[in-house]
Amino acid sequence: GDSVTQMEGPVTLSEEAFLTINCTYTATGYPSLFWYVQYPGEGLQLLLKATKADDKGSNKGFEATYRKETTSFHLEKGSVQVSDSAVYFCALSGTGGRRALTFGSGTRLQVQP
Amino acid sequence: NAGVTQTPKFQVLKTGQSMTLQCAQDMNHEYMSWYRQDPGMGLRLIHYSVGAGITDQGEVPNGYNVSRSTTEDFPLRLLSAAPSQTSVYFCASSHMDRGETQYFGPGTRLLVL
Numbered sequence: 001g002d003s004v005t006q007m008e009g010p011v012t013l014s015e016e017a018f019l020t021i022n023c024t025y026t027a028t029g030y031p032s033l034f035w036y037v038q039y040p041g042e043g044l045q046l047l048l049k050a051t052k053a054d055d056k057g058s059n060k061g062f063e064a065t066y067r068k069e070t071t072s073f074h075l076e077k078g079s080v081q082v083s084d085s086a087v088y089f090c091a092l093s094g095t096g097g098r099r100a101l102t103f104g105s106g107t108r109l110q111v112q113p
Numbered sequence: 114n115a116g117v118t119q120t121p122k123f124q125v126l127k128t129g130q131s132m133t134l135q136c137a138q139d140m141n142h143e144y145m146s147w148y149r150q151d152p153g154m155g156l157r158l159i160h161y162s163v164g165a166g167i168t169d170q171g172e173v174p175n176g177y178n179v180s181r182s183t184t185e186d187f188p189l190r191l192l193s194a195a196p197s198q199t200s201v202y203f204c205a206s207s208h209m210d211r212g213e214t215q216y217f218g219p220g221t222r223l224l225v226l
Contacts, residue, residue: 004155032212043117043203043217044156051212089155093215099144099163099207100171101215103155 002027006090006104013080013111021075021107023064023090031092033057033066033073034101038087047075047088080111114139119204119218126194126225134189134221136204142216143209145187149173149200150220156203162187163209194225 006023013019025031032051036044048057053068062077073090090104120135138145146161158171162181176198178190187206191198201222207215 034214036217043219044205045217046214049212049214093212099209099213099215100146100158100161101148101156101205103148103157105153105155 002031002092002094002102004090004092004102004104006088006107009087009106009108011107011109013109015082015111015113016079017111019075019077019080019084019109021088021090021109023073023075023104025071025073025090025092027071027092027094027102029094030068031094033064034091034093035062035064035073035075036089036091036103038089038106040086044089080109082111082113085109085111116140117204117206117216117218119202119221121221122219123222124224126191126223128194128196128225130194132191132194134191134202134204134223136187136189136218137185138187138204138206138216139185140206140216141184142206143184144213144215145181145204145206146171146215147177147179147187147189148203148205150203151200159189159202191223194223196225199223199225 035047048059050057050066091101147159148156160179204218205215207213
C-alpha cells in the first residue's frame with residue numbers, strides 16, 4: 001500500500017538558518033503530494049502541494065519539488081523564522097477513488113531566536 | 114464560510130461510555146473523512162464518505178461508526194469507549210477532484226479513563 005516516510009524530529013534551528021525536511025513516498029501511479037503544517041493547539045493547514053512530476057509547490061517562502069525518479073518531495077526554506085516553529089507533515093493522495101491522505105509521522109521544527 | 118467545524122473541543126469519557134463527535138462543513142464538499150492523531154504516528158484514516166449515504170472504512174475503523182445523511186454533516190460515533198481510543202480526532206473535507214486540498218477542522222481531544 002501507499003506509505004510516506006519523513007525525517008525524524010525534532011529539528012532545532014537558529015533564526016535565518018536553511019531548512020530541509022526530507023520526505024519520500026511509496027505509491028502506485030502518480031499520487032498528489034502535500035505538505036501540511038500544524039501549529040500548537042491547532043488543526044492542520046495546507047502549506048503547499050504538487051500534483052504531477054516536476055511540479056514545484058511554494059508558499060510563504062517554503063518550496064518542495066515533486067521528484068518522480070527519486071519518489072521524493074523534500075520541504076525547503078531559505079531562512080526560517082521563529083514563527084515557523086510547528087509540526088510539518090508530508091502526505092500523499094493516491095490515484096484511486098478514496099481520496100484519503102496517507103501521512104508521514106510528522107517532523108517538529110523548533111526555531112530559536 | 115465557517116469551513117470545517119468540530120464539536121466538542123475536549124471530552125473526557127469513562128471506559129464503556131458512548132459518544133458522538135460532530136463534524137460539519139459549509140463548502141459543499143463531497144468528500145469527508147475522520148482521522149485520529151497519535152504521537153509519532155501521523156494521522157490515520159478511520160472512516161470516509163464520498164457523498165450522502167455513502168461511507169466506507171479506512172485504516173483503523175474498529176470501535177467507530179459513521180453515517181452521512183446530508184452533504185454537510187459527518188458524525189463519528191464511539192460505541193463503547195476504550196482507553197486505546199484516547200487521541201485527537203480530526204475531520205476533513207474536500208471536493209473529489211484529483212489533487213484537491215483537504216480542509217481540516219480544529220480537532221477534538223478525547224481522553225478515555
